[in-house]
Amino acid sequence: MSKAENSAYKYQVGGSLQIDAPSYVQRQADKDFYDALKAGEFCYVFNSRQMGKSSLRVQTMRKLQAEDIICGVIDITAIGSQDITQSEWYLGVLRRLARSFIPKFKVLNWWSDRTGLSPLQCLSEFIESVLLVEVSQNIVIFVDEIDSILKLNFKDDFLALIRVCYNKRADNPAYQRLTFALLGVTTPYDLIQDKHRTPFNIGRAIELNGFQLSEAQPLAEGLVGKFVNPQIVLQEILAWSGGQPFLTQKLCQLAMATPTPSLRDATRTANASSGIIPPGGEAEYIEKLVRSQIIDNWESQDEPEHLRTIRDRLFCRCADGNSILRNEQRIKKLLELYQQILQIGQITANNSPEQMELRLSGLVVKQQSLLKVYNRIYAAVFNQNWLDKALLGLQSVEISPLSSKRRFQTVLILAVVVTALVMGVRHLGLLQVAELRAFDQLLRLRPNEQPDTRLLVVAIAEDDFKLPEQQQRKGSLSDRALALLVQQLEKFQPRAIGLDIYRDFPVDSKEASLATWMRRNDRFIAICKVSEPQINEPGVLPPPEIPLKRQGFSDFVKDSDGILRRHLIAMKPDDSSPCTTSYALSAQLAFRYLETEGISAKYTKNQELQIGKVVFKRLRSHMGGYQQLDDWGYQVLLNYRSFNSPLKAIEQITLKDVLKGAIAPDKVKNRIVLIGITNQSAGDYFPTPYTTKQKQEIPGVIVHAQMVSQILSAVLDGRILLWVWPVWSEVLWIFYWSIFGGIVAWRIRNLLLLGLVGITVIMLISTLSFVMLLKGIWIPLIPAVVTLAVTGTSVVVIRNLHKKR
Helix, strand or coil: CCCCHHHHCCCCCCCCCCCCCCCCCCCHHHHHHHHHHHCCCCEEEECCCCCCHHHHHHHHHHHHHHCCCEEEEEEHHHHCCCCCCHHHHHHHHHHHHHHHHCCCCCHHHHHHCCCCCCHHHHHHHHHHHHHHHHCCCCEEEEEECHHHHHHCCCHHHHHHHHHHHHHHHHCCHHHHHEEEEEEECCCHHHHCCCCCCCHHHCCEECCCCCCCCCCCHHHHHCCECCECCHHHHHHHHHHHHCCCHHHHHHHHHHHHHCCCCCCCCHHHHHHHHCCCECCCCHHHHHHHHHHHHHHCCHHHHCCCCCHHHHHHHHCCCCECCCCCECCHHHHHHHHHHHHHHHHHCCEECCCCHHHHHHHHHCCEEEECCEEEECCHHHHHHCCHHHHHHHHHHHCCCCCCCCCHHHHHHHHHHHHHHHHHHHHHHHHCCCCHHHHHHHHHHHHHHCCCCCCCCCEEEEEECHHHHHCHHHCCCCCCCCHHHHHHHHHHHHHCCCCEEEEECCCCCCCCHHHHHHHHHHHHCCCEEEEEECCEHHHCECCECCCCCCCHHHEEECCCCCCCCCCCCEEEEECCCCCCCCCCCCEEHHHHHHHHHHHCCCCCEEECCCCCEEECCEEECCCCCCECCECCCCCCCEEEECCCCCCCCHHHHCCEEEHHHHHHCCCCHHHCCCCEEEEEECCHHHCCEECCCCCCCCCCCEEHHHHHHHHHHHHHHHHHHCCCCCEECCHHHHHHHHHHHHHHHHHHHHHCCCHHHHHHHHHHHHHHHHHHHHHHHHCCEECCCHHHHHHHHHHHHHHHHHHHHHHHC
16 A cells, blocks of 8 residues: 555544444454344443443444344433433433434333333333334344443442343343343443342453454554554554553554654665655654653643543542542552552452452553553553652641631531531431331331230131131121121120221121121221222221221321331221221220220320320321321321231131130130231231331231230330430430531541441441330431431541641
8 A cells, every 4th residue: 555545544543433444453352242242142341441442332333233133322421420310311211222223203202101100110111012012123232331320329220120131031032132232431340239130140241452463453554655564663552552442543643643753874864754764763763752742741742631531530539339439548559559560560360349440440451360551651651750649649648737626616517507407308308218217127126025915816817718607708707707706705705806807798687696796795896997089099888787986997007118107096087988987996996905994095185195194195297207297197106016026926816716616715805806817818918117028018907906005005014105306305416416427527537447437336326226216215316327427528528628728
C-alpha cells in the first residue's frame, strides 16, 4: 500500500469503532463472544474502561445480524441512574427494547394499561407476552454500561429478572431464543450479592485482553508508507502499550501524525528527508514519541482523557457496588498494593476486593495468575515518585483544631438539626416499616411463656371433614357435629364457648335441640363480620339463633405489610352492616370469663377501656413506631404469648378426639373453649411478628385465643401490656444518641475504629430496646440508630472539610 493509498486509513482514539473501521483488531474475545451468543449462552464482558468493550459489542452485533439473529442495545447511561424513579427507569428500558425490536409498538399505551403491575412485572410481561411473541427469530439483548446501575436500589431485581429469563427456558421454549450480554466496568460481586439471584453463575465470562502482535496486524496497514518496516514499529508500540487498545490506537495515530526526527548519519538523513524512518531507528523513534507526547507533562496533554481516568478511579471517594465509602484508608490500601506490584514486578493474583479494584482501574492486569503493571507507560507515569506524593497526600494533618467548646457547640447544633429531621421523617411514616420490622425481631427474641391454661381450642383439621358426623355439613361444621361437640363440652362445665366459624344460616330442623341450646345458653358466643364498603366487603351475618349480646365480630386489623400486630377490641359498625355488635369475639369471651370472677369492664373519663384495675390504653396514630395508622375502633398493641411459637402457646384438641370422648374433664372445666378451623386450605391464616420463612402463619382461631389470653393475663396475672413512651421522652432518647454519635465521631479519628465503635453502640441501643420491651415499653430503636449514624457521619464530613481549609 502506497502512502497515497494509505491516506484514508484512520486510527480511532476513544469511543466505539465503526463497523467497517479498518483499525479494528480481532481478538480471541471476538470469537468467544460471538460463538457463545450464537449458541444462546448468557455472557458478560467486565473490564476496565477503554478496553474496547463497546467496539466488541458493535462488531459482534453485526456478525449475529448477518446470521438472522435480532439484536438490541440497552445503554444504561442513556436511561440514567440519578434522580430517576423505578417506574421511569423500567419504562426507559422497555422503550429501548421496543425501539430495537418492535419499532411501531405503542409503548406508553401498553404501559398505562398495566397500572396494577409493578415496573419489574411490566418488563417481565413485555418480554414474555410481546417481545417473544412478535419476534420469531433468536434475540440477543446487549446491556451496555451495566456498572451505571450500581447506584440503583432496585438493581438486584433487574439482574434477577435476567436470571429468571434463563430459568424459564426449561418450561417455556420461547425463552431459548432469548439471550443477554452484559458489558461494563464492574465485577459480578459488585453488581449483586445474593448468590441465589445472581445471573453470573449461569453466564459465561468473556475475557477481554489487550492486543497481541499476531492479532494487531490491521494496525500495521496504517503505518505503511511512513516506515520501512511497519511490523517493527507496531511491535515497539505494543512494547510500550502492552496491547492496551486505547493507548495502542493513540500511539499509532501519533506515529503517523508526528514529523520524523532528523538523524545523524548520511543514510539516515537521506531517509529522513523523504519522511521515512530507516531500519534500526524504530525503537528510538517510538520511545521519544511516547515520552514527549504521553509521559512528559501527562496531566496537561492527556487528551482524550485516559491516564487521568485511571488516577481518578484510584482516588474515587464515592460509594462502590457494596455501598462502602471509599475513604482514605481504603485508597491507601490500593496504593500500597500497587506499590508492592511496582517494586517487586508482580504478585500472585487472589481476586481480593483491592486487587479487583486495581484491575478495574486498568492500572494492573492479570496474566497467568500473576498481577503486574499493565504496561511501560503506566509504570513510567505512575512511578515511585508519583506514588510517594500520593501516599503523602493521604496523611492526616491536624490544622488549627477546633476548641473543645467550639466542638461541643457544633455537635449540639448538629444533634438538634438531625433529631428534628429524623422526627419529621418519622412523623411522615417513612421509618414505620423499619421500626415495625425491628419490633418484630425484638418480640421473637423474648423468652418463652408457658401456654395459657385458661383456654382450649377445638381444632377442625382436614381429617375432621371426613368424619361421619360431618356428612351433612353446609360449611366447615355440620349441625350434627356441632350438637355433639357442645354436648360433650357442656358435660365438663366450660366458662364460655366461642364459635369462630361463620354460620349465617339457621340450624336444620332435624337439630331443634341445638337451636334451642344456642338461643338459651348465655355462655355461647358466635362470630359475624362487619361490612367494609370501601373494599367491597359485604360482611357476614351472625347465626340467626344468637342474640346481639352474644355476638362478637371476627375482624382483625392488619398493618401495611399484612402482619397482625394490633388487637381490635371494640368498634361501632355502620347501621347497614349485617354485623352490628360492638365488641370482638375475644372481648366477649374475656368479659364472660371475668364476670364469674366479679370483674367488669367500664370506660374511664378519658374514654379508655378499664377492666378491673387495668386500663387498656388506646393506640392512636403518631404513637411510637406507628406514625401512619388507621386507628379506627378501639385498638391496643397485641402482646403475643409464645412457647417456641404463638401456635403452641394455646392448647389444642381435635374435633375427632372430642367426639370420641378422648378428652379429660380438666381440659375443659372452667376454661374458655374456642372452636375453629386450623386446616390451612381454608385460608383463615394470618402472619404475625413471629412469622418467618421457617415459622409459618397461624390460624384465625389461635389469633382470637391469643387476644383472649392477652386480656385475661393482664387483668388476672398482671402480665404486661405493650405501650410506648410519651413523645417528649422519645425526643430526649433520640436526641441523646444524636449527641453521643457526634461526640464519638469527633474524638475518634481512625475511621475503622470509629466504625467498630459505631457497631458496638448500635448493639447497645438494640440491647436497651430489648430490655425495655421485656418491661412492656416499645422505645424508638431505628430513629436512635439513624440519628447516631447521621450525626456521626456529618461530624466526620465537617471535620475533614475543616482540615482541608
